[in-house]
Amino acid sequence: MATLLVDDVVPFEDWPSAARASLAFLHRTVGLDVWVVTEVREPLQVVLHSHPSEVLPPGSSISWDRSFCHSMVSGEGPRVATVAAATPAYRDLETGLPHKVAAYIGVPLVTREGTLFGTLCGLSVRAQPRTLVRFLPVVEMTARMLSTMLPADAAAQRDATSPASAIRVRAT
Template sequence: MDGFESASKKALAFLRRKLGFQMCMVTRTEGNDWAVIHRDDQGYGVAPGDVFNWGDSFCSEMVAGNGPNIAPNSSRVPAYAASEIGRKIPIGAYIGVPLLLSDGSLFGTLCGIDPKPQPDSLADNQDLIELVGSMLSTILQMELKADEEERRAERYQAQAMTDALTGLYNRAGWDQLLVKEEARYQRYRQSSVVIVVDLDGLKETNDCLGHAAGDALIKRAATALLKASRAEDVVARLGGDEFGIIGVNCDLEGGLALCERIKLALESEGVKASYGLAATNKTIRISQALTIADQAMYQQKRQKKSA
């Protein structure tokens, strides 16, 4: 059976030819971001990875029940006529159905637009469009379930690459799992965050109290990080007094909440640290988020020293 990417591309090509639309898309919505995953475009100039405002879209109105799945003439639908995206690009006709996850929550949409209004007979394709959307949702759900199993297998294999002191993934394990999560982001456009944590005062602890005390500090930090993180997150000791966390399928808001839990958990263990956080988006990959988070952490550490 085709995977989600292949099935999406075939479905988009079929619908665009069948309906005569200029563009059909498969999208992902997360917060107020509406990202294009796949598209068959013959005129709008939209590319995979483009991100638009979900609240401005016809699809947001469709999902909310304010507009129909098929609008042969979008100007006749008040919610679509008033939509912000309709002021930015010409949309004479629209189709759209939600793509759902296994728990019934919204993943994104299958949709299509054309600059010219279409005959009212376009509405006769309702069952077909719903069927295609349902099939894509089913394939997506099956693929994501298989992906969860694959992620568990990856974590099991990476257990050989652990830090002897803390039991966390070491740098090699971190690098390997980061590559895997990067590939998932490219497939599904599900956001992730990277948090970098650097312990404050480890050198002083080693110098004044001995390396055994320093090791105990590192182990308390590792325990706190695991306690604050979710089962699906990647927690690693990157080296020395530096740790990294990949918040999987986590947007910026969720990342800030995760970072706050980490701070509280470390404080409860009597561990002081500096933090940096960055989230993936249209232009920032997970590897780039790591660099940004690392820079933010060092900036915070410099500010502490100069205060």
């Protein structure tokens, strides 16, 4: 009997592992400076996972109402902005990065009940070509898979990442 080679497609151990692998995949495939999975804990948007993590460390947070993702989720801004300065909804918003964001792509993470959990987004300090939009279906499918996995693990994920000492509000 032949040995099956399946090591590269073994299921993820848990939701955080899947989230981290998704961010690394998007960074390799789409590019951009940083990819982030966040949770909305009003009044904050908290970074749960990021890749590369040193760019925007997990535990960092910004004001939810002043974030790119809030504008995207509320329908005020598009899911893809290749030149954020030319997108009225994104011109003066926060990201938690030390530099102004020039390009953005983001999609909501939603529970089975249809409530907003957080977001999956990519940020760049350089404007991007209009062809960035071709990656939106990949980002949407990744977000949908993470959302699908979320319900079984959401409470554990919140508990594992919610110590108040781990949350840092970043000034822009």
